Amino acid sequence: xxxxxxxxxxxxxxxxxxxxxxxxxxxxxxxxxxxxxxxxxxxxxxxxxxxxxxxxxxxxxxxxxxxxxxxxxxxxxxxxxxxxxxxxxxxxxxxxxxxxxxxxxxxxxxxxxxxxxxxxxxxxxxxxxxxxxxxxxxxxxxxxxxxxxxxxxxxxxxxxxxxxxxxxxxxxxxxxxxxxxxxxxxxxxxxxxxxxxxxxxxxxxxxxxxxxxxxxxxxxxxxxxxxxxx
Amino acid sequence: xxxxxxxxxxxxxxxxxxxxxxxxxxxxxxxxxxxxxxxxxxxxxxxxxxxxxxxxxxxxxxxxxxxxxxxxxxxxxxxxxxxxxxxxxxxxxxxxxxxxxxxxxxxxxxxxxxxxxxxxxxxxxxxxxxxxxxxxxxxxxxxxxxxxxxxxxxxxxxxxxxxxxxxxxxxxxxxxxxxxxxxxxxxxxxxxxxxxxxxxxxxxxxxxxxxxxxxxxxxxxxxxxxxxxx
DNA sequence: ACCTGAACACCGTTCAAGT
DNA sequence: ACCTGAACACCGTTCAAGT
Numbered sequence: 353x354x355x356x357x358x359x360x361x362x363x364x365x366x367x368x369x370x371x372x373x374x375x376x377x378x379x380x381x382x383x384x385x386x387x388x389x390x391x392x393x394x395x396x397x398x399x400x401x402x403x404x405x406x407x408x409x410x411x412x413x414x415x416x417x418x419x420x421x422x423x424x425x426x427x428x429x430x431x432x433x434x435x436x437x438x439x440x441x442x443x444x445x446x447x448x449x450x451x452x453x454x455x456x457x458x459x460x461x462x463x464x465x466x467x468x469x470x471x472x473x474x475x476x477x478x479x480x481x482x483x484x485x486x487x488x489x490x491x492x493x494x495x496x497x498x499x500x501x502x503x504x505x506x507x508x509x510x511x512x513x514x515x516x517x518x519x520x521x522x523x524x525x526x527x528x529x530x531x532x533x534x535x536x537x538x539x540x541x542x543x544x545x546x547x548x549x550x551x552x553x554x555x556x557x558x559x560x561x562x563x564x565x566x567x568x569x570x571x572x573x574x575x576x577x578x579x580x581x582x
Numbered sequence: 583x584x585x586x587x588x589x590x591x592x593x594x595x596x597x598x599x600x601x602x603x604x605x606x607x608x609x610x611x612x613x614x615x616x617x618x619x620x621x622x623x624x625x626x627x628x629x630x631x632x633x634x635x636x637x638x639x640x641x642x643x644x645x646x647x648x649x650x651x652x653x654x655x656x657x658x659x660x661x662x663x664x665x666x667x668x669x670x671x672x673x674x675x676x677x678x679x680x681x682x683x684x685x686x687x688x689x690x691x692x693x694x695x696x697x698x699x700x701x702x703x704x705x706x707x708x709x710x711x712x713x714x715x716x717x718x719x720x721x722x723x724x725x726x727x728x729x730x731x732x733x734x735x736x737x738x739x740x741x742x743x744x745x746x747x748x749x750x751x752x753x754x755x756x757x758x759x760x761x762x763x764x765x766x767x768x769x770x771x772x773x774x775x776x777x778x779x780x781x782x783x784x785x786x787x788x789x790x791x792x793x794x795x796x797x798x799x800x801x802x803x804x805x806x807x808x809x810x811x812x
Numbered sequence: 813a814c815c816t817g818a819a820c821a822c823c824g825t826t827c828a829a830g831t
Numbered sequence: 832a833c834c835t836g837a838a839c840a841c842c843g844t845t846c847a848a849g850t
Binding site for chain 2: 458470473474477478480481487488490491492493494495496498499500501502503504506507533536540541542543544546547550551554559562563565566567568569570571573
Binding site: 596631637 | 816
Protein backbone atom coordinates (compact mmCIF):
# COMPACT_ATOMS: atom_id res chain seq x y z
CA UNK A 353 0.00 0.00 0.00
CA UNK A 354 1.41 3.37 -1.04
CA UNK A 355 1.98 5.73 1.81
CA UNK A 356 -0.22 8.40 0.24
CA UNK A 357 -3.24 7.42 -1.78
CA UNK A 358 -2.96 10.26 -4.25
CA UNK A 359 0.16 12.30 -3.84
CA UNK A 360 -0.01 15.70 -5.42
CA UNK A 361 1.90 15.79 -8.67
CA UNK A 362 5.12 17.65 -8.21
CA UNK A 363 5.55 20.88 -10.14
CA UNK A 364 7.69 20.43 -13.22
CA UNK A 365 9.58 23.70 -12.97
CA UNK A 366 11.49 24.40 -9.80
CA UNK A 367 10.50 27.39 -7.74
CA UNK A 368 12.18 30.71 -8.46
CA UNK A 369 11.71 34.37 -7.68
CA UNK A 370 10.57 35.04 -11.23
CA UNK A 371 8.02 32.28 -11.25
CA UNK A 372 6.66 33.51 -7.92
CA UNK A 373 6.39 37.06 -9.25
CA UNK A 374 4.65 35.93 -12.42
CA UNK A 375 2.12 33.93 -10.43
CA UNK A 376 1.58 36.90 -8.12
CA UNK A 377 0.80 39.17 -11.06
CA UNK A 378 -1.75 36.68 -12.35
CA UNK A 379 -3.35 36.40 -8.94
CA UNK A 380 -3.49 40.16 -8.47
CA UNK A 381 -4.98 40.66 -11.91
CA UNK A 382 -7.56 37.95 -11.59
CA UNK A 383 -8.64 38.31 -8.00
CA UNK A 384 -7.60 41.80 -6.99
CA UNK A 385 -5.34 43.04 -4.26
CA UNK A 386 -6.89 40.81 -1.64
CA UNK A 387 -6.43 37.78 -3.86
CA UNK A 388 -2.69 37.76 -3.37
CA UNK A 389 -2.28 35.33 -0.53
CA UNK A 390 0.55 33.07 0.44
CA UNK A 391 -1.94 30.25 0.56
CA UNK A 392 -3.37 30.92 -2.89
CA UNK A 393 0.14 31.43 -4.21
CA UNK A 394 1.51 28.21 -2.78
CA UNK A 395 -1.45 26.28 -4.13
CA UNK A 396 -0.94 27.73 -7.59
CA UNK A 397 2.76 26.97 -7.45
CA UNK A 398 2.21 23.53 -5.95
CA UNK A 399 4.46 24.17 -3.00
CA UNK A 400 4.35 24.88 0.71
CA UNK A 401 3.61 28.41 1.86
CA UNK A 402 6.90 28.58 3.69
CA UNK A 403 8.87 27.80 0.53
CA UNK A 404 7.96 31.19 -0.90
CA UNK A 405 9.80 32.86 1.94
CA UNK A 406 13.00 31.35 0.69
CA UNK A 407 12.82 33.51 -2.44
CA UNK A 408 10.99 36.56 -1.13
CA UNK A 409 11.40 38.56 2.07
CA UNK A 410 7.72 39.17 2.78
CA UNK A 411 4.46 40.22 1.19
CA UNK A 412 5.51 43.81 0.69
CA UNK A 413 8.68 42.76 -1.07
CA UNK A 414 6.58 40.55 -3.31
CA UNK A 415 4.22 43.39 -4.18
CA UNK A 416 7.04 45.78 -5.03
CA UNK A 417 8.72 43.18 -7.19
CA UNK A 418 5.51 42.49 -9.11
CA UNK A 419 5.11 46.21 -9.59
CA UNK A 420 8.63 46.64 -10.81
CA UNK A 421 8.29 43.86 -13.35
CA UNK A 422 5.41 45.70 -15.00
CA UNK A 423 7.11 49.08 -14.83
CA UNK A 424 10.20 47.70 -16.52
CA UNK A 425 8.07 46.17 -19.26
CA UNK A 426 6.25 49.47 -19.79
CA UNK A 427 9.42 51.51 -19.94
CA UNK A 428 10.90 49.17 -22.50
CA UNK A 429 7.85 49.55 -24.67
CA UNK A 430 7.89 53.35 -24.92
CA UNK A 431 9.89 54.70 -27.81
CA UNK A 432 11.98 57.79 -27.26
CA UNK A 433 11.38 60.61 -29.77
CA UNK A 434 11.11 64.32 -28.92
CA UNK A 435 11.19 65.18 -25.21
CA UNK A 436 7.56 66.20 -24.90
CA UNK A 437 6.29 63.32 -26.99
CA UNK A 438 8.35 60.93 -24.91
CA UNK A 439 6.97 62.32 -21.68
CA UNK A 440 3.46 61.91 -23.05
CA UNK A 441 4.23 58.34 -24.12
CA UNK A 442 5.70 57.39 -20.74
CA UNK A 443 2.76 59.01 -18.97
CA UNK A 444 0.21 57.25 -21.14
CA UNK A 445 2.08 53.97 -20.81
CA UNK A 446 1.90 54.17 -17.04
CA UNK A 447 -1.73 55.26 -17.14
CA UNK A 448 -2.56 52.19 -19.19
CA UNK A 449 -0.63 49.67 -17.06
CA UNK A 450 -2.29 50.99 -13.95
CA UNK A 451 -5.64 50.92 -15.70
CA UNK A 452 -5.09 47.29 -16.61
CA UNK A 453 -3.44 46.33 -13.33
CA UNK A 454 -5.05 48.60 -10.74
CA UNK A 455 -3.02 47.18 -7.88
CA UNK A 456 0.13 48.71 -9.40
CA UNK A 457 -1.21 52.13 -8.46
CA UNK A 458 -1.36 51.44 -4.76
CA UNK A 459 1.85 49.45 -4.65
CA UNK A 460 3.82 52.15 -6.41
CA UNK A 461 3.41 54.61 -3.55
CA UNK A 462 5.35 52.60 -1.12
CA UNK A 463 8.95 53.60 -1.38
CA UNK A 464 10.86 56.47 -2.83
CA UNK A 465 14.36 55.25 -3.55
CA UNK A 466 12.95 51.92 -4.55
CA UNK A 467 13.53 50.74 -8.04
CA UNK A 468 10.21 51.19 -9.87
CA UNK A 469 9.92 54.82 -8.81
CA UNK A 470 13.54 55.55 -9.61
CA UNK A 471 13.17 54.08 -13.09
CA UNK A 472 10.28 56.41 -13.84
CA UNK A 473 12.00 59.45 -12.39
CA UNK A 474 15.01 58.78 -14.56
CA UNK A 475 13.03 58.38 -17.73
CA UNK A 476 11.09 61.60 -17.24
CA UNK A 477 14.09 63.48 -15.90
CA UNK A 478 16.11 62.86 -19.02
CA UNK A 479 13.39 64.42 -21.12
CA UNK A 480 13.10 67.43 -18.82
CA UNK A 481 16.81 67.96 -19.23
CA UNK A 482 16.46 67.70 -22.98
CA UNK A 483 13.81 70.40 -22.80
CA UNK A 484 16.45 72.74 -21.47
CA UNK A 485 14.90 73.32 -18.05
CA UNK A 486 17.33 75.05 -15.68
CA UNK A 487 19.27 72.70 -13.40
CA UNK A 488 17.74 73.94 -10.20
CA UNK A 489 14.20 73.63 -11.51
CA UNK A 490 14.48 70.12 -12.91
CA UNK A 491 13.60 68.43 -9.67
CA UNK A 492 10.38 70.40 -9.21
CA UNK A 493 9.35 69.75 -12.80
CA UNK A 494 9.93 66.02 -12.60
CA UNK A 495 8.32 65.79 -9.19
CA UNK A 496 5.22 67.56 -10.43
CA UNK A 497 4.85 65.33 -13.45
CA UNK A 498 5.46 62.22 -11.41
CA UNK A 499 2.89 63.15 -8.80
CA UNK A 500 0.36 64.00 -11.45
CA UNK A 501 0.85 60.81 -13.42
CA UNK A 502 0.59 58.56 -10.40
CA UNK A 503 -2.19 60.61 -8.87
CA UNK A 504 -4.50 60.51 -11.88
CA UNK A 505 -3.71 56.94 -12.82
CA UNK A 506 -4.41 55.77 -9.34
CA UNK A 507 -7.69 57.61 -9.10
CA UNK A 508 -8.73 56.22 -12.46
CA UNK A 509 -7.83 52.71 -11.40
CA UNK A 510 -9.72 53.13 -8.13
CA UNK A 511 -12.82 54.11 -10.06
CA UNK A 512 -12.50 51.15 -12.34
CA UNK A 513 -12.17 48.79 -9.43
CA UNK A 514 -15.17 50.34 -7.75
CA UNK A 515 -17.17 49.90 -10.92
CA UNK A 516 -16.02 46.32 -11.36
CA UNK A 517 -16.87 45.52 -7.76
CA UNK A 518 -20.44 46.57 -8.45
CA UNK A 519 -20.56 44.90 -11.82
CA UNK A 520 -21.01 48.11 -13.74
CA UNK A 521 -19.29 49.04 -16.93
CA UNK A 522 -17.64 52.41 -17.35
CA UNK A 523 -20.65 54.30 -18.63
CA UNK A 524 -22.99 52.84 -16.02
CA UNK A 525 -20.54 53.87 -13.37
CA UNK A 526 -20.24 57.43 -14.66
CA UNK A 527 -24.01 57.51 -14.88
CA UNK A 528 -24.23 56.59 -11.24
CA UNK A 529 -21.65 59.15 -10.16
CA UNK A 530 -23.32 61.92 -12.10
CA UNK A 531 -26.68 60.92 -10.67
CA UNK A 532 -25.29 61.14 -7.17
CA UNK A 533 -23.73 64.49 -7.92
CA UNK A 534 -26.95 65.84 -9.40
CA UNK A 535 -28.60 65.27 -6.06
CA UNK A 536 -26.12 67.42 -4.15
CA UNK A 537 -27.36 70.67 -2.66
CA UNK A 538 -26.82 73.32 -5.38
CA UNK A 539 -26.06 75.95 -2.77
CA UNK A 540 -23.32 73.95 -1.18
CA UNK A 541 -21.95 72.32 -4.33
CA UNK A 542 -22.43 74.72 -7.25
CA UNK A 543 -19.21 73.76 -9.01
CA UNK A 544 -19.59 70.01 -8.80
CA UNK A 545 -23.14 70.29 -10.06
CA UNK A 546 -22.07 72.45 -12.97
CA UNK A 547 -19.56 69.87 -14.22
CA UNK A 548 -21.91 66.90 -13.95
CA UNK A 549 -22.52 67.03 -17.67
CA UNK A 550 -18.79 67.06 -18.44
CA UNK A 551 -18.21 64.08 -16.20
CA UNK A 552 -20.67 61.91 -18.04
CA UNK A 553 -19.08 61.99 -21.44
CA UNK A 554 -15.48 62.75 -20.82
CA UNK A 555 -12.62 60.53 -21.92
CA UNK A 556 -10.23 59.76 -19.10
CA UNK A 557 -7.22 59.36 -21.31
CA UNK A 558 -7.88 62.65 -23.12
CA UNK A 559 -8.31 64.48 -19.82
CA UNK A 560 -5.18 62.87 -18.53
CA UNK A 561 -3.13 64.09 -21.48
CA UNK A 562 -4.72 67.53 -21.21
CA UNK A 563 -3.35 67.72 -17.66
CA UNK A 564 0.10 66.66 -18.83
CA UNK A 565 0.05 69.38 -21.43
CA UNK A 566 -1.06 71.88 -18.82
CA UNK A 567 1.95 71.02 -16.70
CA UNK A 568 4.31 71.02 -19.68
CA UNK A 569 2.99 74.47 -20.53
CA UNK A 570 3.75 75.61 -17.00
CA UNK A 571 7.26 74.19 -17.27
CA UNK A 572 7.80 75.98 -20.53
CA UNK A 573 6.39 79.31 -19.50
CA UNK A 574 8.82 81.83 -18.00
CA UNK A 575 9.29 81.62 -14.28
CA UNK A 576 9.41 84.70 -12.02
CA UNK A 577 7.34 87.70 -12.71
CA UNK A 578 8.11 89.18 -16.09
CA UNK A 579 8.13 87.48 -19.41
CA UNK A 580 11.27 87.65 -21.49
CA UNK A 581 10.64 88.58 -25.10
CA UNK A 582 11.28 85.94 -27.68
CA UNK B 583 -19.80 35.92 46.02
CA UNK B 584 -19.97 38.26 43.06
CA UNK B 585 -20.31 36.54 39.75
CA UNK B 586 -17.26 38.31 38.31
CA UNK B 587 -14.37 39.17 40.55
CA UNK B 588 -13.60 42.45 38.81
CA UNK B 589 -16.16 43.40 36.22
CA UNK B 590 -14.95 45.88 33.69
CA UNK B 591 -16.27 49.34 34.44
CA UNK B 592 -18.94 50.30 31.98
CA UNK B 593 -18.19 53.18 29.65
CA UNK B 594 -19.77 56.43 30.81
CA UNK B 595 -20.69 57.74 27.38
CA UNK B 596 -22.88 55.62 25.17
CA UNK B 597 -21.49 54.41 21.88
CA UNK B 598 -22.06 56.58 18.83
CA UNK B 599 -20.74 56.91 15.29
CA UNK B 600 -18.82 60.04 16.23
CA UNK B 601 -17.17 58.47 19.23
CA UNK B 602 -16.17 55.48 17.12
CA UNK B 603 -14.69 57.73 14.45
CA UNK B 604 -12.78 59.79 16.99
CA UNK B 605 -11.31 56.65 18.52
CA UNK B 606 -10.41 55.35 15.07
CA UNK B 607 -8.50 58.52 14.27
CA UNK B 608 -6.54 58.21 17.48
CA UNK B 609 -5.75 54.60 16.78
CA UNK B 610 -4.68 55.33 13.19
CA UNK B 611 -2.49 58.20 14.31
CA UNK B 612 -0.84 56.37 17.13
CA UNK B 613 -0.39 52.92 15.69
CA UNK B 614 -0.62 53.39 11.93
CA UNK B 615 -2.92 51.92 9.36
CA UNK B 616 -2.55 48.42 10.70
CA UNK B 617 -3.40 49.59 14.19
CA UNK B 618 -7.03 50.16 13.32
CA UNK B 619 -8.61 46.92 14.39
CA UNK B 620 -12.09 46.09 15.54
CA UNK B 621 -10.55 44.41 18.53
CA UNK B 622 -8.36 47.36 19.49
CA UNK B 623 -11.26 49.68 18.85
CA UNK B 624 -13.71 47.73 20.99
CA UNK B 625 -11.21 47.53 23.80
CA UNK B 626 -10.62 51.27 23.69
CA UNK B 627 -14.36 51.93 23.63
CA UNK B 628 -15.06 49.31 26.29
CA UNK B 629 -17.55 47.44 24.16
CA UNK B 630 -17.94 44.27 22.15
CA UNK B 631 -16.50 44.16 18.67
CA UNK B 632 -19.91 43.44 17.19
CA UNK B 633 -21.40 46.59 18.71
CA UNK B 634 -19.35 48.72 16.36
CA UNK B 635 -21.15 47.18 13.42
CA UNK B 636 -24.37 48.70 14.67
CA UNK B 637 -23.02 52.18 13.91
CA UNK B 638 -20.68 51.47 11.01
CA UNK B 639 -21.13 49.30 7.91
CA UNK B 640 -17.62 47.85 7.76
CA UNK B 641 -13.98 48.73 8.02
CA UNK B 642 -13.89 50.62 4.76
CA UNK B 643 -16.83 52.74 5.79
CA UNK B 644 -15.05 53.50 9.02
CA UNK B 645 -11.88 54.54 7.21
CA UNK B 646 -13.72 56.85 4.83
CA UNK B 647 -15.63 58.43 7.69
CA UNK B 648 -12.43 59.07 9.63
CA UNK B 649 -10.94 60.59 6.51
CA UNK B 650 -13.91 62.80 5.91
CA UNK B 651 -13.87 64.11 9.46
CA UNK B 652 -10.35 65.43 8.96
CA UNK B 653 -11.06 66.81 5.48
CA UNK B 654 -14.04 68.75 6.81
CA UNK B 655 -11.94 70.16 9.61
CA UNK B 656 -9.22 71.21 7.17
CA UNK B 657 -11.64 72.86 4.77
CA UNK B 658 -13.20 74.83 7.59
CA UNK B 659 -9.80 76.11 8.63
CA UNK B 660 -8.77 77.55 5.27
CA UNK B 661 -9.76 81.15 4.77
CA UNK B 662 -10.99 82.20 1.34
CA UNK B 663 -9.19 85.20 -0.14
CA UNK B 664 -8.07 85.55 -3.77
CA UNK B 665 -8.62 82.48 -5.96
CA UNK B 666 -4.96 81.54 -6.33
CA UNK B 667 -4.17 82.18 -2.68
CA UNK B 668 -7.15 80.07 -1.69
CA UNK B 669 -6.06 77.22 -3.91
CA UNK B 670 -2.62 77.38 -2.36
CA UNK B 671 -4.12 77.42 1.12
CA UNK B 672 -6.38 74.45 0.45
CA UNK B 673 -3.50 72.56 -1.13
CA UNK B 674 -1.17 73.27 1.76
CA UNK B 675 -3.87 72.43 4.25
CA UNK B 676 -4.35 69.02 2.69
CA UNK B 677 -0.62 68.48 2.42
CA UNK B 678 -0.28 69.13 6.13
CA UNK B 679 -3.19 66.93 7.26
CA UNK B 680 -1.83 64.08 5.20
CA UNK B 681 1.63 64.74 6.54
CA UNK B 682 0.30 64.55 10.07
CA UNK B 683 -2.14 61.70 9.41
CA UNK B 684 -0.47 59.65 6.67
CA UNK B 685 -3.31 57.14 6.49
CA UNK B 686 -5.58 59.87 5.10
CA UNK B 687 -3.56 59.75 1.90
CA UNK B 688 -4.28 56.14 1.14
CA UNK B 689 -7.88 56.25 2.32
CA UNK B 690 -8.67 59.25 0.15
CA UNK B 691 -8.18 57.33 -3.08
CA UNK B 692 -11.04 55.00 -2.54
CA UNK B 693 -14.12 56.53 -4.00
CA UNK B 694 -14.88 59.27 -6.42
CA UNK B 695 -18.36 60.50 -5.68
CA UNK B 696 -17.74 59.95 -2.02
CA UNK B 697 -17.92 62.90 0.26
CA UNK B 698 -14.35 63.80 1.14
CA UNK B 699 -13.28 63.93 -2.50
CA UNK B 700 -16.36 65.86 -3.53
CA UNK B 701 -15.76 68.43 -0.82
CA UNK B 702 -12.26 69.10 -2.11
CA UNK B 703 -13.34 69.20 -5.75
CA UNK B 704 -15.95 71.79 -4.88
CA UNK B 705 -13.60 74.00 -2.96
CA UNK B 706 -11.00 74.07 -5.69
CA UNK B 707 -13.57 74.26 -8.47
CA UNK B 708 -15.07 77.44 -7.11
CA UNK B 709 -11.69 79.11 -7.23
CA UNK B 710 -11.02 77.92 -10.76
CA UNK B 711 -14.30 79.45 -11.79
CA UNK B 712 -13.36 82.67 -10.06
CA UNK B 713 -10.14 82.67 -12.08
CA UNK B 714 -12.25 82.92 -15.21
CA UNK B 715 -11.25 79.61 -16.74
CA UNK B 716 -13.52 78.66 -19.64
CA UNK B 717 -16.40 76.34 -18.74
CA UNK B 718 -15.20 73.42 -20.80
CA UNK B 719 -11.72 73.59 -19.33
CA UNK B 720 -12.66 73.78 -15.69
CA UNK B 721 -12.91 70.06 -15.22
CA UNK B 722 -9.42 69.41 -16.57
CA UNK B 723 -7.94 72.18 -14.43
CA UNK B 724 -9.56 70.95 -11.23
CA UNK B 725 -8.72 67.35 -11.99
CA UNK B 726 -5.07 68.20 -12.57
CA UNK B 727 -4.78 70.14 -9.33
CA UNK B 728 -6.58 67.45 -7.39
CA UNK B 729 -4.40 64.67 -8.73
CA UNK B 730 -1.27 66.67 -8.06
CA UNK B 731 -2.24 67.58 -4.50
CA UNK B 732 -3.16 64.05 -3.55
CA UNK B 733 -0.25 62.57 -5.46
CA UNK B 734 2.45 64.64 -3.80
CA UNK B 735 0.91 64.58 -0.36
CA UNK B 736 0.62 60.84 -0.48
CA UNK B 737 4.19 60.34 -1.63
CA UNK B 738 5.39 62.66 1.08
CA UNK B 739 3.40 60.82 3.70
CA UNK B 740 4.69 57.47 2.45
CA UNK B 741 8.26 58.70 2.86
CA UNK B 742 7.58 59.92 6.36
CA UNK B 743 6.09 56.59 7.32
CA UNK B 744 9.02 54.76 5.84
CA UNK B 745 11.38 56.97 7.80
CA UNK B 746 9.42 56.53 11.00
CA UNK B 747 9.34 52.77 10.54
CA UNK B 748 13.12 52.76 10.49
CA UNK B 749 13.42 55.26 13.30
CA UNK B 750 15.08 57.89 11.17
CA UNK B 751 14.30 61.57 11.21
CA UNK B 752 13.73 63.46 7.99
CA UNK B 753 17.33 64.42 7.31
CA UNK B 754 18.64 60.93 8.11
CA UNK B 755 16.11 59.51 5.73
CA UNK B 756 17.03 61.90 2.91
CA UNK B 757 20.65 61.13 3.64
CA UNK B 758 19.92 57.45 3.15
CA UNK B 759 17.97 57.99 -0.07
CA UNK B 760 20.65 60.19 -1.55
CA UNK B 761 23.29 57.67 -0.55
CA UNK B 762 21.38 54.92 -2.31
CA UNK B 763 20.95 57.08 -5.37
CA UNK B 764 24.63 57.99 -5.44
CA UNK B 765 25.42 54.34 -5.88
CA UNK B 766 23.32 53.96 -9.01
CA UNK B 767 25.07 53.30 -12.28
CA UNK B 768 25.78 56.76 -13.78
CA UNK B 769 25.30 55.43 -17.29
CA UNK B 770 21.83 54.12 -16.56
CA UNK B 771 20.71 56.82 -14.13
CA UNK B 772 22.35 60.12 -15.15
CA UNK B 773 19.40 62.27 -14.21
CA UNK B 774 18.69 60.77 -10.81
CA UNK B 775 22.37 61.06 -9.94
CA UNK B 776 22.48 64.68 -11.01
CA UNK B 777 19.65 65.66 -8.67
CA UNK B 778 21.01 63.84 -5.64
CA UNK B 779 22.31 67.10 -4.24
CA UNK B 780 18.94 68.82 -4.66
CA UNK B 781 17.16 65.98 -2.89
CA UNK B 782 19.26 66.30 0.22
CA UNK B 783 18.39 69.84 1.12
CA UNK B 784 15.07 70.48 -0.47
CA UNK B 785 11.99 71.56 1.45
CA UNK B 786 8.99 69.39 0.63
CA UNK B 787 6.45 72.12 1.28
CA UNK B 788 8.30 74.61 -0.88
CA UNK B 789 8.60 72.10 -3.73
CA UNK B 790 4.96 71.25 -3.34
CA UNK B 791 3.89 74.86 -3.69
CA UNK B 792 6.28 75.30 -6.63
CA UNK B 793 4.39 72.53 -8.39
CA UNK B 794 1.05 74.16 -7.63
CA UNK B 795 2.33 77.39 -9.12
CA UNK B 796 3.57 75.51 -12.16
CA UNK B 797 0.10 74.14 -12.75
CA UNK B 798 -1.58 77.47 -12.06
CA UNK B 799 0.77 79.00 -14.62
CA UNK B 800 -0.31 76.39 -17.12
CA UNK B 801 -3.96 77.11 -16.38
CA UNK B 802 -3.37 80.80 -16.83
CA UNK B 803 -1.30 80.60 -19.97
CA UNK B 804 -3.17 80.73 -23.29
CA UNK B 805 -4.30 77.40 -24.62
CA UNK B 806 -3.89 76.45 -28.28
CA UNK B 807 -0.91 77.57 -30.25
CA UNK B 808 -0.54 81.31 -30.28
CA UNK B 809 -0.32 83.73 -27.41
CA UNK B 810 -2.73 86.63 -27.30
CA UNK B 811 -1.05 89.94 -26.62
CA UNK B 812 -1.82 91.62 -23.33
C1' DA C 813 -32.94 49.79 19.72
C1' DC C 814 -28.67 48.72 21.05
C1' DC C 815 -25.09 45.75 22.82
C1' DT C 816 -22.34 41.25 23.93
C1' DG C 817 -18.80 38.04 22.81
C1' DA C 818 -18.13 33.49 21.04
C1' DA C 819 -17.56 31.43 16.57
C1' DC C 820 -16.22 31.26 11.63
C1' DA C 821 -13.29 31.56 7.99
C1' DC C 822 -9.69 33.53 7.01
C1' DC C 823 -4.71 36.03 7.22
C1' DG C 824 1.13 36.62 7.25
C1' DT C 825 5.01 34.62 9.18
C1' DT C 826 7.94 31.23 11.61
C1' DC C 827 10.30 27.09 12.19
C1' DA C 828 11.46 22.25 13.22
C1' DA C 829 11.91 18.75 10.24
C1' DG C 830 12.77 16.77 5.91
C1' DT C 831 15.42 16.01 1.12
C1' DA D 832 20.43 24.76 -0.58
C1' DC D 833 15.86 24.38 -0.91
C1' DC D 834 11.35 22.80 0.47
C1' DT D 835 7.33 21.09 3.63
C1' DG D 836 3.30 22.08 6.29
C1' DA D 837 1.78 22.43 10.97
C1' DA D 838 1.52 26.00 14.41
C1' DC D 839 1.14 30.79 16.16
C1' DA D 840 -0.85 35.00 16.71
C1' DC D 841 -3.52 37.49 14.58
C1' DC D 842 -7.59 39.46 11.32
C1' DG D 843 -12.95 41.21 9.67
C1' DT D 844 -17.50 39.86 10.05
C1' DT D 845 -21.66 37.38 11.64
C1' DC D 846 -25.14 36.18 14.75
C1' DA D 847 -27.75 34.01 18.54
C1' DA D 848 -28.60 35.74 22.74
C1' DG D 849 -29.15 39.25 26.01
C1' DT D 850 -30.94 44.08 27.93
